[in-house]
Amino acid sequence: MKNNLERKFCVAPMMGCTTPYARNLYRILSKKAFLFSEMIATKTLIHSRNSNLIIANDKKNPIALQVGGSDYNDLKKCANIAYELDYDEINLNVGCPSKAVQKGSFGACLMQDKNLVKNCLSSMQINKNIEVSIKCRIGIGKNFNYEFFEEFVDEIIKSGIRIVYVHARNAILNGFSPKDNRNIPPLNYDFVKRVKKRYPHITFILNGGIDSIEKAFDLSKIFDGIMVGRLIQNNPFCLKKVDNLFFNTSSSYKVSEETIIQYFEYIKPKIGTDSIYRLLSPLLNIFFGIENGKKFKVDIHNNMKTNNFDSLEKIFLNFVKEKNVLIN
Ligand SMILES: Cc1cc2nc3c(=O)[nH]c(=O)nc-3n(C[C@H](O)[C@H](O)[C@H](O)COP(=O)(O)O)c2cc1C
Structure with a gap:
């Protein structure tokens, strides 16, 4: 049986940042925050001897392993690896806009092929005690298009996934760096609200532009859960408030x-x-x-x-x- 873990407060996957060492610190500060690894390409996970420097779990659960790829067999193998390493979840990255990632046919460019994404997610369902999820954007290109987002979600949830993390801005695949893509395309939380109404049984976690714990707490009352990235990258110590605020533990963690x-x-x-x-x-x-x-x-x-x-x-x-x- 898959666990019904709380994802009220999630720390976003961040390459070069959410390392096993950072996750160790996060777990000291918060017992409850849902953590993510850095993204790892499926081929690296399967073939590289150094992949352990990224994926070591060391019982930091609840935690998801994020992978990037679009080869069904590789994704299936990665789901098995994540399961063996005692991850609670394996997450498919469909939000990264970098050129290198596009070249490898993964990340945000996959939003253009919802059928492929559905099949990727299906191949990751290894029917063991591990959840499969996706992290995506709300669209591709400069213009907002709710129908595009809704049709994408309609298709991918046919894979049986129950959890969707949404970075609530479009990805712009040409001419924008990953950093630009985290700042310039406008946020649109409303799309996440609308799609949640359509699929009340799916957990939608809101990500993007949440820059304080207080804002995160307010938004967690409206959405199923929230995910924060740069707030934690800049100041991981704000995690000390999370268990008390989001999970009603009796007091905040004291740094000592x-x-x-x-x-x-x-x-x-x-x-x-x-x-x-x-x-x-x-x-x-x-x-x-x-x-x-x-x-x-x-x-x-x-x-x-x-x-x-x-x-x-x-x-x-x-x-x-x-x-x-x-x-x-
Ligand atoms: C340094 C850095 C590395 C990132 N690496 C990843 C990654 O590996 N996988 C991913 O899905 N998103 C990655 N992101 C995007 C974040 O997960 C998140 O979606 C984005 O920063 C927006 O959230 P925020 O406004 O709370 O920072 C990265 C962001 C940063 C700042």
Whole structure:
């Protein structure tokens, strides 16, 4: 049986950001937020020995593995891998507009072929204890077209999926970088509201432009759930409020020296297997908006050059001790 997991608050898949190390930090700060891996191309997942640097789950459930691809056999294999690694969900990326992704025939360009997407999603349904979902846009090109979006949803849900994450803006496939595509096409939350009315039994999670926890909370009362990306990329520590606000736990998480100790316990065995920057970057945002944070940051960067993990841990511990009131 598939679990009926809560997806009221989801952290969006972000390449180069939602690494296993970042997910470790997110899980320390929130026990309940629904997490995503970075996107991984199906061929990389199947063939690359280094794929573990992206996909290691390490019991950070609830969590989805996001893949990009459009080959049915590969997608099926990936669903099996995700299941074996104890992911709760496998998610198909139909929202990424990058040129490289278009070349590989996956991402947002697939919205032009709803039948293919339906078949991709069907091939991922391996009938085990793993949910299949999609993350898509509301359309392609410069103009809004609700009928296009509705017809897309009509078709893809024939695959049996129950969860659709919607980045509620169009993807513009020519002349726009991925960054432009996250900012320039206007948001349209109304399309998500309308399609939800048509399919009350499908879970639609709203994504795009949610830039504060308070806004996320307000929107979570209107939509089935929300997904935030850059808010968490810039300041993962705002996750400390999530369990209390969204899941009614008795209080917010308090950042303390224990947070740093737990984080380092996780990354220490991984030293040497991945770059020091990837190992430590999630924690660097602890300085976000804190007075004199820059001084600590300079210290951190100097010690990163010499790979001195003991000193690095001490600097973070001192920072948390000194700035405890400001951080919490
Ligand atoms: C650095 C970065 C990497 C991203 N990588 C992915 C990805 O791997 N898969 C994906 O579906 N979306 C990716 N996105 C898009 C986000 O998941 C999200 O849809 C987008 O940022 C809009 O949400 P936001 O306004 O809350 O940031 C990425 C976004 C950023 C900022």
